[in-house]
Amino acid sequence: MSRRVVITGIGAVVPGAVGREAFWRLLSEGRTATRRITLFDPAPFRSQVAAEVDFDTAAAGLEPRQVRRMDRAACFAVVSAREAVRDSGLDLAALPPERLAVSIGSAVGCTMGLEEEYVVLSDRGRKWLVDHEYGVPHLYGYMVPSTLAAEVAWEVGAEGPVALVSTGCTSGLDSIGHAVQLIEEGTADVAVAGATDAPLSPITSACFDAIKATTPNNADPEHASRPFDRDRDGFVLAEGSAVLVLEERTAAERRGARIYGEIVGFAGRSNAYHMTGLRPDGREMAEAITVALDRARLDPTDVGYVNAHGSGTKQNDRHETAAFKRSLGAHAYDIPVSSIKSMVGHSLGAIGSIEVAACALALRHQVVPPTANLHHPDPQCDLDYVPVTARDHSMDVVLSVGSGFGGFQTAMLLARHGSAAAAAGRSGS
Incomplete structure (x- = not known):
């Protein structure tokens, strides 16, 4: 019989709410976090609304050198992972590091970092040939989506399996499913699993505008996301992250963990x-x-x-x-x-x-x-x-x-x- 897997920790960085409890209050109160885009000038685009995270890196506990190194999506993931671990009550330092796994999902990786660097290197698109010497030292990390999982692994000290799962909009479910399998089969005892994306950039807006998937309801951002409503006209692009701590059930029960x-x-x-x-x-x-x-x-x-x-x-x-x-x-x-x-x-x-x-x-x-x-x-x-x-x-x-x-x-x-x-x-x- 396979081992059973429970959720003992939750961390969240989402539009309108940084932190698990704030996230639940937003949901239970039925509040919307959609607005006109502020991260860049959306005027040229068909859809000009999004659900943005009001994210203060210093208030979130990130050091300046981390912020310099990491894409916004990585920052979200690390902060979510920290909260999830605190919430779980686990002492990760007491765990054999090779028994701790990380599984992070992302559809578009370090989109914001890549676009920002391309704008600089190409002189805002005017130069076809770019000079790599003007790139930041961490540009390679933006090119490799697995950087997101690696950042979380470094944060929690995981030396077991570490993976980046990218299956489009099911990435966040599939990354958790992968982590569950690792615990079930006995490869890991604890997994830090979730997903992150920070896609709010001009290139992403242009891509979704092209296929008319996002809403053009720019006049009323608060009510632009209307699933199952007869007047809906597309989805509202967003950013955010959630990370869970998953444990083998018997071990979690033995230590008296709160199990969600x-x-x-x-x-x-x-x-x-x-x-x-x-x-x-x-x-x-x-x-x-x-x-x-x-x-x-x-x-x-x-x-x-x-x-x-x-x-x-x-x-x-x-x-x-x-x-x-x-x-x-x-x-x-x-x-x-x-x-x-x-x-x-x-x-x-x-x-x-x-x-x-x-x-x-x-x-x-x-x-x-x-x-x-x-x-x-x-x-x-x-x-x-x-x-x-x-x-x-x-x-x-x-x-x-x-x-x-x-x-x-x-x-x-x-x-x-x-x-x-x-x-x-x-x-x-």
């Missing part, structure tokens, strides 16, 4: 269909959900809440509505579903880990976060999408799903520690 929940099921699938397109029947996401349930030895009726991908595009919202019906059957109509992207935007590879953190907190507080800005439901999205206001709700099992460019579909199941569902479950891939 157990990860009991995990599965990923691909649609092998289109880089950005989704099949309307949701078959691949439904398959991932079904496999995750099977490996957790759970029935669809055990699921008490679904954290939807809920990006706010018509294609995605209808795709996953169909996937929930296909995988959960008639029970899909009885389960509260919501999208926290309505409040914190879509931070690409980071959002999956941010959503797992939200699910763990929802289990702990027995509260379903709302779908903000959902005032006029799309008739084709006819499930219980918990509009506007958080809802007290008794639940033992939470399902979180992700959908990413390239056709990636991921499902993860969390169970309340001590529940019958946790006793029955086991995770897998």
Whole structure:
């Protein structure tokens, strides 16, 4: 029988909230953190809104030399990891370092650092041939996404497996799934796992403008992210990070750790269909959900809440509505579903880990976060999408799903520690 994996620490750096408790307050109060972009002049772009993090590096405890070395995404990850470790109560120095793993997800790596350096080296794009001697000494680190995982490993002293998982917008789920597997198979006893992305730059805005995926609702940023609403018109780009401490369950119980929940099921699938397109029947996401349930030895009726991908595009919202019906059957109509992207935007590879953190907190507080800005439901999205206001709700099992460019579909199941569902479950891939 495989070893069981629990969450004992959570750290978060998200739009509108730096820190785990502030993050939960934002979600439970249904507040949105979307606004006109301030990190650069958005005037030339179709979509000029985003969910930005108000991030003070000094207040976050980062040293000037760290800030000089690290991209913004790395700064987010390190600060999140520090909070997660503190929250777990673990003394990492007492652990054999080779038994400590790190798994970090990111869709776009060190985008901001790379773009800033290109602007300097190319004289704002005027020079085709650039002089590398004008680059910062750490430019190579920006080119290699695994730098993000390495920074976290250095921070926590991990000498076990260290990996950067990049599967687009499912990166944050897949990185946690990878860490779970390492603990299950006995390669590690503790893992620091999560994801980070800081993509808010002109090049990213230009890319999403080109495919018209982001919202053009620049006049009303606060209400621009509207998953499952008939008037939605694209997602709101965001940045952020969340990191979890994962432990083998028996060891965590032995030391009296506070356990947020157990990860009991995990599965990923691909649609092998289109880089950005989704099949309307949701078959691949439904398959991932079904496999995750099977490996957790759970029935669809055990699921008490679904954290939807809920990006706010018509294609995605209808795709996953169909996937929930296909995988959960008639029970899909009885389960509260919501999208926290309505409040914190879509931070690409980071959002999956941010959503797992939200699910763990929802289990702990027995509260379903709302779908903000959902005032006029799309008739084709006819499930219980918990509009506007958080809802007290008794639940033992939470399902979180992700959908990413390239056709990636991921499902993860969390169970309340001590529940019958946790006793029955086991995770897998």
